[in-house]
Amino acid sequence: MKYLLVTSMLFVSAVTFGQNTVTAGPGEKVIIDNDKMKVIEHTSQPEGDVCGVGMHHHEPHLTTVLTDAKVRITPENGEPQEMEVKSGTSIWFDVAETHSVTNIGDQPTKMILVYLKE
Template sequence: MKTIKLILMTLLFGLFLLQGASLYAQDPMKASPNVYKKVLLENDKTRVMEVEFKPGMAVAWHSHPNHVIYALTSGKIEITEKGKTATTMEIKAGTAIYMPAVTHMGKNVGITTIKLIVTEMKPMMQKKMNSMMPAAKKK
């Protein structure tokens, strides 16, 4: 009886570890090197990446801390956030978009190659910026 209980506990623990690993999406540079082309800058405050989505290309599940996207070219992209339905965005060249921390996947559903610059704010920088913001006024 003890042996069966030990085996069941070991299997349950193994399943827990396996499930836990799948809950955390990968770094975008590792998850989709076919789209996330290179790191342009990385330091203790930010990471800046060059992104190039050819039509039909998809990005695997990955995560970002708070980040800003700057569109070098226009295009149409489908984004699916964890636990939500997919949404389609028209991106216009020359626009910047702020995105809060997210786990998502994406696909170029348009007919043009989309080129982006993605700038992630590292957690220590986010804490520093939050502490510099004035406290919200109470009503």
């Protein structure tokens, strides 16, 4: 419940203060980018990239899944894993990582990634 509340507050903040959005890459929209945080919305189609193009890198961040998603995650130096994630799930990634993530479901996916700036 705590994560849902934080996510809701971030979404409201994005809608309220992120009026000037820009497109950053395929399926990617920057909602907020200021001295405190960067908030990115990712949308993917079936068989498309989910949270970045191909093998890509993330710094520590919060991911909130806005749609049910079935994905294949391939770590930089590891075996691919398939998983299903329910809409409303929030996950904090405490370390930087490099991976590729593919939408292996039959529906588009949408998620919000929040990067804190220090």
